[in-house]
Amino acid sequence: MKNEIVDIALKNLQIATGIEGKWYNTVTLNDRLKLDGELNLEINKDNYLFTVDVKNEVRPHQLHQIELYHKDYDDFLLIANHIFPRVKEALQQKGIPYLEANGNIFLKRDKVYLFVNDQKTIDIEKVQVNRAFTRTGLKVLFYLLQHKEDINLTQRELAKNANVALGNIPQIIKGLQETKYLLPLNRREYLWENRKGLLERWITEYATTLKPTLRKEKYVYNGDWKEIKLNNKITVWGGEPAADILTNYLRPERFTIYTRENRIDLMRNYKLKPNTDGDIEVLEMFWQQNENQLTAPAILVYADLLLEGGKRNNETAEIIYNEYIQPNL
Incomplete structure (x- = not known):
């Protein structure tokens, strides 16, 4: 392509x-x-x-x-x-x-x-959809970007860890090989290639393919966001507040929450009030969360900041990349 x-x-x-x-x-x-x-x-x-x-x-x-x-x-x-x-x-x-x-x-x-700058936009014929970058594929890649060694687990174990159906795994692996992010070492083992490029591709595809399906609702909270005690097994901060927790560098103006709780739970447990113009965006949690972690995984926080944009967000994203992502990428 x-x-x-x-x-x-x-x-x-x-x-x-x-x-x-x-x-x-x-x-x-x-x-x-x-x-x-x-x-x-x-x-x-x-x-x-x-x-x-x-x-x-x-x-x-x-x-x-x-x-x-x-x-x-x-x-x-x-x-x-x-x-x-x-x-x-x-x-x-x-x-x-x-x-x-x-x-x-x-x-x-x-x-x-x-x-x-006067040439008309042209459409290059789209190639067949790569299964690694579908909604399910992006969930598996999100897991593998955090656990690179797990690519050599059995397909059944990988499917279980990524919380997807087993039948998706062969096509996702095939898609990664077609895009040269994954190289076969032998019949059962693989080597990663250009994982930073894969992360960039994941962020782009996440923004257009997965994230729009995760949106739930917007809310407001009358008080200091740090007073909210989230049930971290099923609800965590993402975006700017998560970046503040991870770096102590960014003072959040827009708020993101990832959760498995429903509207009633959010209102009852955290005193959030639904408001279409609210500054708290709530998205569905699509991964298995470590209950001892206050924020979404660093890769997702990094993506949130880049997608939100702005000088301060980009600076904070770079800090998160250098401290939390690059050492394990």
């Missing part, structure tokens, strides 16, 4: 500007790059080489990671099937070059300035 996006983008770039490009993916480069490949563009008879990250759609919550790539690689270029207008504006403001599949391009490098 990524190679197809690049091929179409280069074809449309040539039509729009006359500029030709040559693509080298990580396979041809012997996997020496952490990103997807290198692109050489010939502009006014000069050659410009870029380190490339390829995505399908680019949404606001992915900006933080793209900024990090831009810092890590002086020659960074983003190629995507579609970039949302808000994101394009942010990329332009930050001087991060991009190329869309329709031929739209933004590039400032040396004496070169290219800006094309």
Whole structure:
């Protein structure tokens, strides 16, 4: 899919500007790059080489990671099937070059300035749904992102631990192999590859596929949120309050609760009042919670912060990633 996006983008770039490009993916480069490949563009008879990250759609919550790539690689270029207008504006403001599949391009490098923004959005035919990134698949990946060694459990044990039906596991493993996040070591064992990339993919798919199905209701609470004593086996803080608990760095303005309790329980046990404009969003808990833990797992708190966005949230997300996620990723 990524190679197809690049091929179409280069074809449309040539039509729009006359500029030709040559693509080298990580396979041809012997996997020496952490990103997807290198692109050489010939502009006014000069050659410009870029380190490339390829995505399908680019949404606001992915900006933080793209900024990090831009810092890590002086020659960074983003190629995507579609970039949302808000994101394009942010990329332009930050001087991060991009190329869309329709031929739209933004590039400032040396004496070169290219800006094309009038090409119509195109639809690249969607490939068959990868079962690793369905609602059930995302629940299993959420578990595996926290317990990487469990990929080598029996499929029955993995299904039990992730709380899904056994029949889903073979297709999820197949999906991870197809996307190169999982490599077969032998008939029964696997090795992980690019788990940070998998985490990024999980956050993107969680935002569009799983999270919308978890929403219950919004509430208000008349008092200090820290006074609320949650039953941590079935109800925990997520998002900004969880980040405050984990880092003592963020003062929450928006509140997230994950729970298995119903509306009556939430009202009776925690004095929450339903309100469509409330600042407490309640979502369904979709994992098995450790009752000694006050917050949702760090990976989910990290995702919540990136999806909410904002400078302070991004800074706090980076702290959580470095302290709680990266050591075990």
